[in-house]
Every structure is written in C-alpha cells, then in structure tokens.
Amino acid sequence: MPETPSTPDPTAPWWKRHVELITVIMLGVVATATAYTSFQSGIYGGHSDDKISQSETAATLAESLYLEGNQQYVLDSQTIQQLSAYAIAADAGDATAAAQYDDLYFIGVSEELDAAIQNAAALDESDPEFWHDPQADEDYQTALFGGYAEENDNAVALRAEGDELGYRGDLLSLYTTLMAVTLFLLGIAAVVKRPVLQWVLIATGGSIFLVTSVLTALVPFTWL
Template identity: 50%
Template sequence: MTTPETASSAPATPLTRLFSNTELVIVILLGIVSVATAWVSFQAALYDGQTAKALSQSQSATAEAESLYLEGNQEYVQDAQTLARLTELQAQIDFGDAATSALAAETYDALFFVAVSEHFGAAIERAAAANAADPEFYTSPLDDEEYQNVLFGAYGEKSEEAVALTAQADELDARGDWLTLTTVLMAISLFLLGVAAVVRSRRVQYALIGIGAAIFIFAGGLMLTVPVTWV
C-alpha cells in the first residue's frame, strides 16, 4: 500500500526536474532566441545587400534605356526632317519644269543616298507601296512598325529589364523588412526572458516566459516564410 510519504518521495522524471528549475529553462530559451536572432540579422543583412545590388542594376538599366531612347528619338527627328525635304523634292520632280525637275531629281537621289538609312529606306518603300494601293489614306514611313522597332526596340527591351530589376529589388526589400521585423520581435522576446531571469515571483516568471516564448514562436513563423539566402 502506498502512503502519502511514499508518493511524495517518488523520483521525479528528467523533464519534471528540468521545468522545475526555472532559471535553467530561461537560460536555454535565452540561448535559443539569441542564436535565432543572430541568424535572422545575418539573413536581413544579406537581403539588404541584394536589394542594393538590384537597385544599382535597375538604375544602370534605366539610364541605358534612356540613352537608347534619346538615340532613337534623335534619329527619328532627323528622319522626319529628311522625309519632309524628300517630299518637297518629289513635288518639284512631279510638278516642276524640266530644269527644276532634273535638279530636284539629282538632289533627291543625293539626299536619299546620304541621309536615308537602310531601315528608313525600306520603310519609305513600304509606305509608298501602301499609298499606291490606297491613295485615299496616307501612310507615313515614320509610322512603320519595323522601322520604329529598329529605332526603339533596344530601348523597349532595356526598359523592361529595368522594370524587372526594380520589381526584384522591391521583393528583396520586402523580405529584408520582414526579417527586420522578426529581429525586433526576437529582441522583445530576449528582453522578456532577461527580465524573467531576475524577478523573484514564480508567477511573474512563468508569465514572462510564456509571453516571450509566444513572441519567439510567432517571430520564428515569420522567419520561415522568408527563403534562406547565401549570396
């Protein structure tokens, strides 16, 4: 028959002894939270570096895209001026007298040879064919899709690259922000556990341990939502 004295003297399990030693539990939790905080801080620093790199690449791509656009636009303006002059010369060829027409034809050929690029010349030919097929509707070679693609295609590709890099930088920055928030929460958990280590009231200790552990678990959940990076 088991007496109260026998029951009270029954050996405690290792788990019971562990949790009966509140200070030891706090030390273990402090160690775990400290290591986790250091790891999250390391990951946040890596993401900050990746964000800065992506932003730098985005800015470089944006500057290059603007340069390509200005280059294409400059050629477009020059071609527009050339087209206006060619149109004027063509009118002189069609409606001028013999001498004027001959001089205009020579000037037209010389200007076309010097100032008209291969892709613009092809656009002029396609526009002329379209105008001949439908005289009631004027087709400008400046609106030719292939011609504009030659001038501004590289700009469009580089601009899309810049947008993609900016989006990547925003995503990396958001991940870094989440990790920073996680670091703050873990720091709060460390503070609560540190206070729990010095207070004398068991009830207060248990409350602080519980709150600190809950905050740490929540912060750990946030940490797990962010992919680990090593770059």
C-alpha cells in the same frame, strides 16, 4: 532578514524544478535565431541595394537609347520632308531636283527607313485615298526604339525585384526586433524569483518567439 529563495519542491514536475535551465536554453535558442534573422536581413538589404543600383543604371541607359532614337527619328522626318519636296520638283521636270533626291536618298536614308518608305509607298498604291507615314512602320519604330523598350523593361523589372528584396529585409528587421523583445523578457525571467511571474514572462516571450520564428522561416534563405 533578507528573503532566501525557496527550494524547489522535489515532487513538482520537471519543468517547474528546472525553470532556470529552461530559461537559459531558451535564451541561447532565441539569441541564435536573432543573429540568423539579423544576418539574413542585412543580406537582403544588400541585394536590394544592388538591384536598385542596377535598375538606375538600366534606366539611364534606356533614356540614352530613347534620346538617340528620337534624334534619329527627327532627322528622318526632316529627310522625308526634303525628299518629298525634291520628288515634287522632279515630277515637274526639274532635273537638278531629281539628282538631289537621289543623292539625299543615298546619303540620308538608312536601311530601316528605306524599308519603311517602300512599305508606305506600297500602302499608298493599294489605298491611294490616304497618305501613309513611313515613320509609322512598326519595324522602323522597333529599330529606333526597340533597344529603349527592352532596357526600360529591364529597369522596371530590376526595380521591382529590388523593392521585393527590400521588403523582405524590412520584414526580417521587424522580426529581429521582436526576437530582441523575447530576449529581454527571458532575461527578466532569469533573475526574478517568483515562479508565477517567471512562467508568465517565459510564456509571453516564447509566444512572441514562436510566431516570429514561423514568419522568419517563411522568408526564403538567401546568401551573399
């Protein structure tokens, strides 16, 4: 004869007499929490992708600004060398070189380079034993490469933020998987007929769910 389920002892504690109801309630709670965790994981993943994409865009812009600044740096270096050659010739009495010096200075020297040249000349006068390179001037280098440095820092910050968001999304994906294990255990508990086995499965699944719920709550809520 097939085995018939035993009738719950009416004198037993409430939780022993309503194990099926407890299992169903836990299944509903865990299913809801699993859906929430999975949803949050997806949002974090999307935010992470957005930040990394912005970081790559900023890095591309930073590289462009660096190349632009470096190109100007090379041109200014050539201009300084040519000005030095004209200055030497002009000091030797070459009027043409003096005129060429003035023309090149007017055409080829920017405001930033002009300030750097003036600062270097002042340093040369105060310390004639050393030659001071105008292109070593901090304000000049900031004018050329300041935009690159700022955009590069922005790219690094965006990448770090994207990685952090991605890490949180990965954690939530792990917690979703563990909650799915809880659902599996509770599903088995709902169909088995042995009370001891039922409570072992419920206790195991409940423990996993309790830990993952706490860990999930530690991840800040985010939105679209």
